[in-house]
Amino acid sequence: MYASSTAAMVRLTTYADAREALRHRELREATHDEALFLLDNTVLVLHGDAHTRRRRVENRAFRRDILGHFERDQLADIFQETVGPFIEQSEGNLVEIAHRLVMNLSATVAGVDRPLRTPAETDRLYEFLKHLSEGATIIDSTRDKDEVRTEVLDALDAFKREFYSASEARRRALIADFHAGTIGEEQLPRDVLTTLLRYQTELGVPDDLLPREVGLYLVGAHTAANQITHLVHELLTWMQQTGDKTRVAAKDLRFVQRCMLESVRLNPPAPSLLRAAPDAEVVLRTGRSIPANALVDVDLASANRDPSVFGNDASEFNPRREVSPEVYPWGLSFGAGTHVCIGQEMAAGQPMDEDVAPEVHLYGAVPRLVYMLFEHGLTPHPERPPVAAGHTRRREWGEYPVAFAR
Ligand code: HEM
Numbered sequence: 001m002y003a004s005s006t007a008a009m010v011r012l013t014t015y016a017d018a019r020e021a022l023r024h025r026e027l028r029e030a031t032h033d034e035a036l037f038l039l040d041n042t043v044l045v046l047h048g049d050a051h052t053r054r055r056r057v058e059n060r061a062f063r064r065d066i067l068g069h070f071e072r073d074q075l076a077d078i079f080q081e082t083v084g085p086f087i088e089q090s091e092g093n094l095v096e097i098a099h100r101l102v103m104n105l106s107a108t109v110a111g112v113d114r115p116l117r118t119p120a121e122t123d124r125l126y127e128f129l130k131h132l133s134e135g136a137t138i139i140d141s142t143r144d145k146d147e148v149r150t151e152v153l154d155a156l157d158a159f160k161r162e163f164y165s166a167s168e169a170r171r172r173a174l175i176a177d178f179h180a181g182t183i184g185e186e187q188l189p190r191d192v193l194t195t196l197l198r199y200q201t202e203l204g205v206p207d208d209l210l211p212r213e214v215g216l217y218l219v220g221a222h223t224a225a226n227q228i229t230h231l232v233h234e235l236l237t238w239m240q241q242t243g244d245k246t247r248v249a250a251k252d253l254r255f256v257q258r259c260m261l262e263s264v265r266l267n268p269p270a271p272s273l274l275r276a277a278p279d280a281e282v283v284l285r286t287g288r289s290i291p292a293n294a295l296v297d298v299d300l301a302s303a304n305r306d307p308s309v310f311g312n313d314a315s316e317f318n319p320r321r322e323v324s325p326e327v328y329p330w331g332l333s334f335g336a337g338t339h340v341c342i343g344q345e346m347a348a349g350q351p352m353d354e355d356v357a358p359e360v361h362l363y364g365a366v367p368r369l370v371y372m373l374f375e376h377g378l379t380p381h382p383e384r385p386p387v388a389a390g391h392t393r394r395r396e397w398g399e400y401p402v403a404f405a406r
Helices: 015-023 033-039 048-062 064-089 094-110 119-136 145-180 192-198 209-242 253-266 344-348 365-375
Strands: 009-012 091-093 272-276 295-299 378-380 397-399 401-404
Touching: 009 015, 015 272, 015 295, 033 119, 033 145, 033 209, 048 064, 048 192, 064 091, 064 094, 064 344, 064 365, 091 094, 094 119, 094 192, 094 209, 094 365, 094 397, 094 401, 119 145, 119 209, 145 192, 145 209, 192 209, 209 253, 209 344, 209 365, 209 378, 209 397, 253 344, 253 365, 344 365
Parallel strands: 009 295
Antiparallel strands: 091 401, 272 295, 378 401
């Protein structure tokens, strides 16, 4: 038995309490309770052994060799295909550019085929992404929630018809060929959908869950896309403040990765993550008590600015910040514990302190894409200022006009 919506609320604002709560096995994921109409039974909301089993299978699509292939061999093509038209027009809305970019990448990891690879096809997938993301983050929506739910379920049906069904059928046929011995394992796509289909019976995954689970990975793209815009904004502001007129900061990929970790700390994907307590009290190491059946508000925004961990300038963007080795430089923006973000290394790369050669180091899709945007002369738009998003309480940009100098 776990907390209901009328339960007492405990707010955790220090880094130590917040991290421990996210890692605590007794506390159940509850941020998405309002989004169960879309996310029920997906990896994001599963608990205990069922979560461990599903996660273990899906982790296979995020192995470092696969991520290295995406970063080094596929990202530049996706960039050209997606950003090329905006560079030709010399301007665009970064929010839209970022979503298109990361969506095409996430579609590949998730296992959603884009057979035509046309701008119209990307537009259509982008429409679904927006609806699915709005459904997953309905807890923070400022719109009429019944209206949102209806739109999201309609979009899910259309997504199944227009993208998902053909993607599933193609993978099922390939898996059958593999079992018949006519193709080798290396000819199977290395994505979440293929992995799930291969282990569907073992995991007991019903057919109707598959498109929603795959859709969840597109929602991950929404989070990563927002981080592209946040990182560009933080970098532009920082370069202006430090008088970096030749934009040296954006020409060093390793430094851009460092900037991303700092930017994601200051701009967590949601103000809070929720956890639900069981029907017994939970006491954290600091002595903080969480009463039976309480809801826990893990306040990411506060924990990530905890001065006892990040220093007195914790609210400022400082990519040269040093933190103790036990502390995540990105704060708790990727979560912690069993539900820690599966796409973290894909989006943000591997930890900076791992001793690997620069040519094999994973820098992450967000730093690499931002680096490429600056390489193409990205500057703030000379006439149109950025505007915050109006449909959500989350810290998101609605429009971020940029220009391309070459
Ligand atoms: C910078 C970008 C990203 C940020 C800040 C981020 C943040 C997070 C956070 C905070 C969680 C934990 C939620 C919780 O504990 O309640 C999470 C989980 C998750 N993320 Fe991400 N994410 C990002 C990118 C991505 C990408 C690119 C993907 C997919 C390709 C992805 C897929 C997922 C999935 C599937 C989970 C659920 C994992 C589980 O419950 O076991 N994320 N993410």
